[in-house]
Amino acid sequence: MADNLFCQKLPVLIKYSDLEERKCSIQVSVDVQIATSPHHRKELVIRLTDENDLFFLYTLKLNEEDFQSLKSQQGLLVDFSSFPQSVIDLLELCLKEEANTVPKFVLHLVTTSKLGVNSGPSHLNVVETNPFKHLTHLSLKLLPGSxxxxxxxxxxxxxxxxxxxxxxxxxxxxxxxxxxxxxxxxxx
Amino acid sequence: MADNLFCQKLPVLIKYSDLEERKCSIQVSVDVQIATSPHHRKELVIRLTDENDLFFLYTLKLNEEDFQSLKSQQGLLVDFSSFPQSVIDLLELCLKEEANTVPKFVLHLVTTSKLGVNSGPSHLNVVETNPFKHLTHLSLKLLPGSxxxxxxxxxxxxxxxxxxxxxxxxxxxxxxxxxxxxxxxxxx
Missing domain, CATH: 1.20.5 (Single alpha-helices involved in coiled-coils or other helix-helix interfaces)
Incomplete structure (x- = not known):
């Protein structure tokens, strides 16, 4: 039982290390689903896939408990029920900025190793670039698919x-x- | 570099144990390919898949060396170069017999455990049923896909x-x- 709230191709800057990065068009989907095990509870599922690389799969599953810890870590002000929409708003900002030569809002996927090769958790960051600094609005930990x-x-x-x-x-x-x-x- | 020689849906009797069996329509493909590692050599690849169960995958990869041991074990009289066609001839016999209420030639897939659940090697047997006994013309060891x-x-x-x-x-x-x-x- 999954309810798809958002599914779009977005420009993502994939940063493998400090030295290597590439710009990709990545499908980002946001779903809310009811997990059945161990007991029924709502879960936010964010998934990154790439139609040019069928083995590219990164997922975040976030339940209310996980959200509370994310909220306190990153100083979020919304609650769990409105968080999916807040994420979508940020993604849409990035989408809107896509056409600009210097987009204000960009998505970074920061990963420790090359895709598929024993890759550990990665971070999807929504970054605002202002004249002063890179401002991370949200950082989500995603796991590469097994x-x-x-x-x-x-x-x-x-x-x-x-x-x-x-x-x-x-x-x-x-x-x-x-x-x-x-x-x-x-x-x- | 694979050369497909045969690809058809065939009736297969899947026998999970002595007690449990079911009849399925299984896609059987026969390919000859050049394996590149450790060195270039011809390989016969037989693959079983089921369009109703996308996780169903059994494969046999047989090079000349494997064939020589199969040949001596099962008393085969053909050589490696004509073996693929011999296999196809047997499969076509099974296909031809499909319409008969009591088919003379049938395919059995004998597997030790239920599909997907730690399943070990399985055997695809071409069995002729005559009034006297079940006669196995060929028995091929297939590995379930990881x-x-x-x-x-x-x-x-x-x-x-x-x-x-x-x-x-x-x-x-x-x-x-x-x-x-x-x-x-x-x-x-």
Whole structure:
């Protein structure tokens, strides 16, 4: 039971180390779901994927308890129920700034090692650049997907794409036969 | 560099234990590929997948050395270069017998444990049933895919399906605009 609140491709500056970085277009999704184990509770799920690298998967799962510690660490002023929208507002700021040559708000993904190679936790930072300094509005710790996670994620993508393709095949056939029929009738 | 020689859905009787079995339609592919590590050599790759269970993946990779031991164990009379075709001939026998109420040739997948749950090696057997006994023509040891194997396999499927879907979208659009145009011209 997941409720998707946001799903967009966003420019992300991936920083592997102090020396190496590259700009990527990364799919960022924000979901609220009800975790069933150990007991029912709301969870915010933020997921980063890259359609050009199917093994790229970073996830944050945050329940109310985790949020309280994040809130005190980063001095947040919102509560758990409004936090998803606050995150989305920040992401939309970054999206809006995308076209600017010097965007004011940018997303950084700071990771300790190259993707897939024993990568540890990484941080997705929403950074505002003002003339004085880089200001981190929010820093979220994301975990790289394990093989099991990636396997499950790809299976879901594949099922969804299969469903879409089947519908597309059917609708294309219907449209074609409909138009061919109308064409034949008109030509008579 | 893989050369696909055979790819068909075949009826397979999956036997989890002496007590439990179920009949499935399993995709069986036979490929010959050049393995690059540790050095270049030909490899026969047989893969079992199930489109209704995306995590179902069993693989056999057999090089010439493995084949020699299989040949002596099972008293085979063919050599490595003609073995792929012999396997395909047996699979086609099973396919031909599919429609019969009492098929003479059947495929059994004998596995020690339920799929995905710490499953060890399994055996794909080509079994002939004559009035006297079950005669195993060939028994191939297949390994269940690890999470990494399944992840890679699903990524390949997803890429191929994406490519197909993109082509389909384009061709459907072209056909529709072509027919719509012809319809408009005819109606004028």
């Amino acid at each position: 093989d099991t996670d990636i396997k499950k994620y790809l299976a879901t993508c594949l099922s969804q794409l299969k469903e879409y393709t089947t519908k597309l095949e059917r609708s294309a056939e219907n449209k074609e036969s409909d138009l061919t029929q109308r064409l034949a009738q008109t030509q008579q | 999470d990494t194997d399944i992840k890679k396999y699903l990524a390949t499927c997803l890429s191929q399906l994406k490519e197909y879907t993109t082509k389909l979208e384009r061709s459907a659009e072209n056909k529709e605009s072509d027919l719509t145009q012809r319809l408009a011209q005819t109606q004028q």
